[in-house]
Amino acid sequence: MLLQINTPVPKDIPLDLPLPEWLLVTLLIVSFLFHIVFINLMVGGSIVTLWAQIRGLKEKQYDIFAYEIAKTITVNKSIAVVLGVAPLLSINTLYTVYFYSANALTGFAWIMIIPLVTIAFLLTYLHKYTWETMKNHKALHIGIIALSVAIFLFIPLIFLTNVNLMMFPEKWGAVKGFLSALVLPNVFPRYFEFLGACIAVTGIFIVWYNGRRNYPFEEIYISLTRAQVKRVGYHIALIGLAAQIVFGAIVLMTLPAKGVSFEVIEIMGVAGGLLVLALWWIWKTIKDTDERLDKHFWKITIAMLAFMICYGGSRQMYRHNALDKHQKMVAAHTASFQAMSKEARENYVEEEGALVIDESLGDLAKGTALFQASCAGCHQMDQQLVGPPIKEMKQIYEGDEAKLIAWIKAPGRKRQELMQMPGFPQIPDEDLKEIAKYILSVE
């Protein structure tokens, strides 16, 4: 009961969706998938670079490795940003009320994404382009990438807080700023699952990147071999996948009951199974010989992609379940408001009716009422307010109604110390006459 009183039912934008809902949902999921892969590579890549560069302080080979990964971050980040526009557009269209409400309620953090990410991006360029020039200032140079990693680690929290908050309108009345929305259930488990995915995807990317035939590996590295670097990639992916599985299980267990259904659990279960499968193949690869490092590569990649589709799909199902009833109510509320608005529009009484006419004033009643409505905001009886008092007007225009009306329609500027009066040509002539009659009647 209490919950219901505090669950707002906003009205939706009264315009049709630009395309059928199922198509928008498909576009949302597919475009988000592309976006998140590159986000994974950007975040994971910067973490791996930081780790490798620190390790590179003692083992020169890892410094080269770090530099090679650093060069990919700036490319992946550009693709990540531009690919993010399509899911943003789609979620804005599909969940207008929910998404924008969550944005506003966490507004300060939400808008900070822009300057923070800009800074992180500039830092990644600075880091990349000063590799040679700062080689004698390694601590400072590592500090640059560490700062950008710190920003990259913070930003996903803002996004997750938003997509989480949007599913719980019943919390909107209770949330006070970003921090209180951040601690709602399920944000942190999802966050750590996401970080695991960043590491895992980056690990697999490293394997692929160093396996390419046209990549002049031997010219770049002095003592490391392709196989060794691939093994590094697999190890990274192993750590990431393990984290993903652990935190994925926690996500599932802490999922607020509202949107859970058997289908959601099933698909999340399948997704989890795919990760375990990928983990198993990676484990087998690591145990195997250098010649057979590529044996399971495509199976692993496909399992991970399939995981993403399942996981993304189950999240969408969860969101759908969580909001279904509320969305229906929003639609009904919108329709009912539209009907009310239409009725009011059709039975609208012109402003005239709003005039407060004091019949006791007789002949001057209408003029007085009109003056109150259009002029009294600036003109008083005896005192200068914005413009001169009525009594002064009378002195000036005594016996010259036509001139007074002309002035009201298109005023000039006589008093430099006051604001210029705007003209009122939209007032009909007969009303202007009534106003002038009133002005010239004052004693």
Added chain:
Amino acid sequence: MDFPMFHLDWLNDRFLIAVIAIIHVMINHGLAVGFIPYITWLEYKGVKNAPTDQISDSKWDTLIYNKMKVAFIITTTIGAMTGVGIWFSVALVSPSSIGSLIRVFYWAWFTEWVVFVTEVVLIMIYYLTWKNSNKSLNAKLKHIRFGVFLSIASWITMVIIVSILGFMMDPGNWNADKSLLNGFTNPIYIPQLAFRTPVAMLVGGIFGMLLTTIFSKKGSEIRILAIKYAGRWVLFWTAFAIAGAVYYWNVMPEAMKANMSTAVGSMDFEEYYDLLKYFIIGAASLSIVLAFWAIFKPKKVSFGLVMIPCLFVFGFLGIFERVREFVRKPYVIGNYMYSNLLREEDYPLYKKDGILKHATYTSVHEITPDNKVMAGRDVFMLTCSRCHTTNGVNSIVDVFENMYGKDKPLNEQAMASYIPGMHQGRAFMPPFPGNKKELEALVAYIKQLQSSGESLQGAQTDGVAVNADNAVDAVAKRIEAEKEQESENN
């Protein structure tokens, strides 16, 4: 009404959008749309002017590459993020308007996105393969071709976005048929594009000249040549920019005046509009002077000298957007939605019932003498806060003090009689949507603001108070009752 109100009470909400959007326009016009063709042209010149045994003059090529590097870094960081930032900030400040626009322009934006992706991929190919392409003439020519593709892609992003900008100013007959084609058929579309394109080229050329003064040695041959080329580029595009400006400048008032409720509106408009005229004349003549100087006295062109017109043309872009935003008032979407985010069609209902009754978020839904000031605060948040603050930029207290005198206590009665008719005297203001009680509550609140100097926190810090009348329980009951009514009627 239906969204929690994000509010920046000192800076002003519009200012947030303005800063982000203007930075974006400057980078988009000056460092992408207008800059890439300029760079591609110079790269091509390098190949053409090179001795027969070389692909390109290597010093020249390095100079052009360095200039491109600046544009590459800035566009893929600040440029890209301010582009996203426009979405973010508008979603916070003006959710109803952007939400409406998205429903109409989804495909335009989707197409825009496809072009963006192409643009990003091309800019990475163009920039990242530059050095490698210097190995053979064939590769170099192919590289230049990518520059041309990139230029075209950048320009197409402008072709699409201008339709949405034009639409917001003059939706044409959209109110009747709600089709996105109105964006392209509206009378401002072609003129605005004809103006923006050469202006972007002009700004790109001047910025390019500035970079030349940074990346080349004073008095060196390539510097003189690069400055001469920039001069020619600027001169060429200035001619088109002037023609486009005259065209656009003459079309806009006609379209804008159709939006305005009164002829007074056009008075304010013209005053504001004149400012733009002087800026256009100023920026154009400065560009011409710079161009001639660069062509005839290239040795004398220094960083400081180019900096002045460069700042001026970038400033001009800012002023231009500011005027464009201003002249669209009192609407945010012409004849459909006012700048206070309320739809014109809903006004009769609000006038009848008051706005608080229909607000999703308000702490007061029944005004009593006890909660009057609180109610006034909610009315202010719902109807004024998109453009006004309490005591910050464009503060409501300042606005009234400017009218009624700085040191005097504000007069509630005077304000209450001014507000209902203000849209007639001040045509850029939307009409006040509330009822009489709400008006009285609002002026009581404004008066209290003047004496207390208190500020108003937005939903991002204070959260929202849900209007129990528009919460699940009450709405469900109302809808049920409506349905019963309907079935009884049948």
